[in-house]
């Protein structure tokens with residue numbers, strides 16, 4: 001069943017002379033986890049911003065469920081069922097964990113009670129239930145990243161884009177985050193994940209897209225990507241080798 | 248004790264104080280205290296909850312004051328209608344000027360509100376229809392609640408009118424804070440990007456917040472005109488009113504329902520008594536002292552006096568919990 005949910009067609013984004021994204025195209029199919037990797041400064045976050053309408057693109061188109069969403073306002077794109085988290089967490093410090101999640105749940109209801117129920121469901125799914133009453137600013141970085149995911153999940157997206165949701169986590173926390181991604185996938189939500197930690201992204205992804213200096217280098221199955229010489233040269237030199245797979 | 252209970256007790260104390268102390272001067276201070284606490288609450292909606300700093304709220308205060316004054320002076324319409332009409336006009340003006348200003352980010356928005364406040368002052372100074380810089384004297388009518396006119400020594404009647412309006416402002420603030428809109432405003436304050444990723448139309452919600460804030464501010468301005476019975480543009484549109492609203496709320500606690508009450512309880516008596524001691528405008532001494540207080544608070548306790556009180560109470564609770572463990 002190769003049904004494209006998200007189609008990225010020739011996205012280009014310039015910052016002055018810098019080509020942050022250069023004619024990037026790929027699809028994400030329904031139910032997949034696609035990993036988007038590349039060295040620092042490759043343009044991954046910029047691409048996220050172009051897809052979700054945070055930046056105005058300088059060329060190319062984005063389709064979601066067959067609809068042209070190029071340069072549509074981010075809140076409208078969210079209402080279509082596509083949303084994302086941020087590399088830098090944006091926890092609402094004064095609100096409790098449950099209230100943070102409720103801000104997402106209000107997309108589909110005006111009632112406090114209903115938003116609370118949705119939030120509790122999501123907190124259960126993301127293993128944050130015991131921390132529901134804690135203020136947002138009391139959480140560890142791992143829990144904050146988890147809360148970011150919980151909050152956007154409460155908008156009931158069809159597809160979710162995660163920007164470095166595992167950066168700064170320890171081994172156990174990374175494993176838990178990987179499990180959460182697979183759990184979200186089982187809920188029927190399609191995922192596009194930007195991740196720096198190879199050991200985390202390779203095992204959970206169905207396909208990998210590699211970005212380098214703003215351009216797409218390759219798009220394939222994780223084991224093929226991990227063994228590609230160009231990829232290894234551009235990026236994987238940073239300690240990871242396909243030969244020494246530990247997962 | 249929960250928030251609602253504390254607020255309720257506080258309101259009862261405020262309502263009874265002018266009955267207990269029969270000095271007209273004291274009652275005058277109580278009227279100004281409640282008025283400014285209300286202005287702080289209204290301002291809190293756009294700046295405390297939604298995080299959009301407005302330095303121009305005197306504009307809405309003045310629009311409210313002028314509307315209710317003009318209604319009585321030009322058309323002989325009851326001031327109550329003037330209050331409502333002033334609120335609506337302020338809401339419309341706020342929406343029109345804020346819409347483009349909301350496209351500006353952070354500091355530029357604050358500067359824009361400052362400029363808008365000054366522009367509106369200048370408009371009223373040179374506007375003949377509302378008697379320009381001369382100002383408006385509200386004509387005497389039959390005394391009573393309907394005309395909002397009482398014997399000049401009957402401060403109690405004025406006090407209970409402004410107290411009722413204050414409770415109305417509090418109810419609206421409470422409804423905003425504890426509803427979907429309150430959640431959305433706090434999300435916007437934290438991050439526009441995060442808000443938009445949650446499907447929140449940030450411009451629309453900021454407009455709602457600004458509209459409600461301006462509406463309430465103008466109603467309080469309308470009362471002020473009826474209370475003092477004479478207004479000119481420099482009385483109701485000056486930057487100093489905008490600044491007093493900002494300072495008292497920041498001192499008390501931004502984004503907190505108790506903040507403006509605590510802030511006004513300090514600022515208003517302070518400025519009235521420096522006026523009595525130093526005469527005239529008090530040489531601006533009140534604002535100097537107050538500014539210093541705000542600087543100290545801002546450095547050590549960004550959540551204002553409310554934050555300070557919460558910290559002390561928190562420590563008390565922790566100690567109570569530790570006691571049995573020791574014994």
Ligand SMILES: Nc1ncnc2c1ncn2[C@@H]1O[C@H](COP(=O)(O)OP(=O)(O)O)[C@@H](O)[C@H]1O
Pocket residue numbers: 015018020038039040041042043044045046047
């Ligand atoms: N808002 C911006 N203005 C100017 N340059 C930017 C901006 N955002 C990103 N860049 C530049 O674009 C390039 C890609 O950045 P980014 O998308 O953040 O990379 P990645 O997320 O892959 O690490 C970098 O060289 C970065 O400095």
Ligand SMILES: [Mg+2]
Pocket residue numbers: 044045046087
């Ligand atoms: Mg990035």
